[in-house]
Amino acid sequence: MQAHRLPARRGAFWLAAGFHxxxxxxxxxxxxxxxxxxxxxLGMQLLPAVSPFILPLALPVLTLIVANGARIIDRxxxxxxxxxxHGVTGNGVALLRLGGLHLLGAFSLVGVMLLLEGGGMSxxxxxxxxxxxxxxxxxxxxxxxxPLLMAFMFAPYLTGWDGVPPAxxxxxxxIACWRNWRAMAAYGLALALVAVxxxxxxxxxxxxxxxxxxxxxxxxxxxxxxxxxxxxxxxxLYVGYRDIFHGTPAAEPEAVVESDE
Numbered sequence: 001m002q003a004h005r006l007p008a009r010r011g012a013f014w015l016a017a018g019f020h021x022x023x024x025x026x027x028x029x030x031x032x033x034x035x036x037x038x039x040x041x042l043g044m045q046l047l048p049a050v051s052p053f054i055l056p057l058a059l060p061v062l063t064l065i066v067a068n069g070a071r072i073i074d075r076x077x078x079x080x081x082x083x084x085x086h087g088v089t090g091n092g093v094a095l096l097r098l099g100g101l102h103l104l105g106a107f108s109l110v111g112v113m114l115l116l117e118g119g120g121m122s123x124x125x126x127x128x129x130x131x132x133x134x135x136x137x138x139x140x141x142x143x144x145x146x147p148l149l150m151a152f153m154f155a156p157y158l159t160g161w162d163g164v165p166p167a168x169x170x171x172x173x174x175i176a177c178w179r180n181w182r183a184m185a186a187y188g189l190a191l192a193l194v195a196v197x198x199x200x201x202x203x204x205x206x207x208x209x210x211x212x213x214x215x216x217x218x219x220x221x222x223x224x225x226x227x228x229x230x231x232x233x234x235x236x237l238y239v240g241y242r243d244i245f246h247g248t249p250a251a252e253p254e255a256v257v258e259s260d261e
Contacts (some may be wrong), residue, residue, distance in 0.1 A: 017239040183240075
């Protein structure tokens with residue numbers, strides 16, 4: 001298995017390329033992403049007691065189905081009856097095991113946070129806490145969750161499309177993110193700019209004009225987040241996987257990191 005080490009600017013390119021793929025077929029990516037979000041939301045509402053256990057098991061399959069949409073658009077392929085199940089069919093057990101690792105990682109994260117907070121952390125506590133306390137808790141959660149995000153960012157693609165065993169897929173995904181930390185940082189900054197900074201400025205300006213204008217701007221921004229940004233974000237993750245594990249785009253310097261399968 002190979003992971004290309006890419007320059008920092010490629011990270012910003014992933015998000016731009018995600019929007020480009022979205023523009024080529026908005027209905028497909030939007031439908032897949034909305035279905036993903038709705039299934040997760042319904043699972044949390046209808047089965048609140050067991051959804052924390054079931055959803056992590058299902059996320060690799062759901063992630064791969066959405067990524068197949070981006071893959072089809074990228075390759076300009078024809079959408080067939082089984083195209084969206086590429087990598088899922090025949091790999092159900094492996095993807096379920098990957099989901100089990102995800103579940104284990106999620107509960108480990110919760111356990112560590114409870115230990116750090118003395119066992120008393122809850123959403124209610126965060127809502128009642130002071131702003132600096134909330135910010136500090138969220139920063140700690142982000143720091144602890146980052147290794148988990150790195151380990152599972154590309155793992156579903158590696159297991160489903162490349163046939164990499166779940167444990168190795170988690171390892172290779174983490175190493176790929178670690179080796180490309182500059183590109184990942186650029187990707188995160190670009191995402192923060194598009195998803196937080198720009199919408200925040202627009203909301204502030206709209207609110208300054210009038211309360212009605214602020215409400216309208218808020219509604220429009222929320223719709224754009226769901227119907228445009230979320231599908232483009234899903235496509236950008238596929239682009240990152242493609243760049244790192246399956247060749248370097250032209251005119252981009254690289255270093256290759258090799259691992260034995």
